[in-house]
Amino acid sequence: MKYALYYWSGIPGRGEFVRLALEETGVPYADIALTKDGDKKMMADMKSESTHPAFAPPYLKAGKLVIGQTANILLFLGERHSLAPKNDSGRFWVHQLQLTIADLVAEIHDSHHPVAGSLYYEEQKAEAARRAKNLRDERLPKYLGYFDRVLTAQGSGWLAGRSVSYADLSLFHVVEGLRYALPRTMRQLEKRYREFARLHDKVARRPRIAAYLGSGRRQPFNEEGIFRHYPELDI
């Protein structure tokens, strides 16, 4: 087993961005969240690591390397498995896009948890209503408009040149997540920004991704993760 992914069980969460990259490479990996007592194993492992500890999951073990932070893991996998261009222009571009996706993901999370991740949604519903309105009216149009312009300018259906990159896989998952969490908002936005359906379908058709999506390894969205469907936060 070449790689081991450590992440919370029961949600796609940020671990899913790493899973999609691992699945696309076809390299075998252990998904600790899918093993018995996965969370306990991870928490014990996090306590034992003293040289390069992760602040939070996900993190990836690759031989002696321990790599934390989602976008950093993807940077590593992108270099090793050609999920990003090799030249400076392309590899920094893909990473820039990934970090922008990470910012968007954090904003989506905070739309239902604007006060504290450690409090329940029910304890911050009033604040969430205000923040979710800002997400729907300002932030999502800004982010999706940006990625739509990038996809249009590239012309290939991919974010960087003519090949799939880890940023494309991540943006696919964001589209899936937003369609789950805010279906009415997304239906309107996808009428304005037409490149997302194309990117989404191109990723979903890739043989290894299609096999993964149809497998038991792909975990469904739910109201514990980043993308939560609270109808009152949608249009």
Add this chain to the structure above:
Amino acid sequence: MKYALYYWSGIPGRGEFVRLALEETGVPYADIALTKDGDKKMMADMKSESTHPAFAPPYLKAGKLVIGQTANILLFLGERHSLAPKNDSGRFWVHQLQLTIADLVAEIHDSHHPVAGSLYYEEQKAEAARRAKNLRDERLPKYLGYFDRVLTAQGSGWLAGRSVSYADLSLFHVVEGLRYALPRTMRQLEKRYREFARLHDKVARRPRIAAYLGSGRRQPFNEEGIFRHYPELDI
């Protein structure tokens, strides 16, 4: 002129993390924010870029390269100017730390803007009071405790091995910013986490950084940026 940094004028903001790295390298660079009509120039430049547009400032021009996202710019400068180890173990570690610093910086920003960046603080004071309490009581102790453990484990006073990295320069700026924004909270936290003063002073003593801090190029903190001093959000 080898590099040009594009960022908003009038605040240190996220541009400051890039400035500190550029200053440490000693390479000449144009700081567009410090030139006449800097914001106008930047906005015109952002509109004209179609291949690798930035979602938001800062971004750096380096010859034909245009690189956005703070941590990505630092990854680039770290490789070019030995502000990070060359080996995989070290370079992914420093980037992991930088992305954790970026998460912390976003949380600090959102403590005074928990609803929307586009609204005034005065329009979200109630929400900010709740979120700032969570920042003081839970998040800052968690983040600072983490970095303190890392510094203690490394033993060198630096976050990665025996040399300064771009993450050290960024953490220095976070310490400066937190001392400005939340002085009473920081006095308490620095009693518990004693490595920060050492790191801060080691960075401040580096000849090029010391020269920069004493120059007119270093912009002061104010209530327009990330680190804002609102006494009611402090202890």
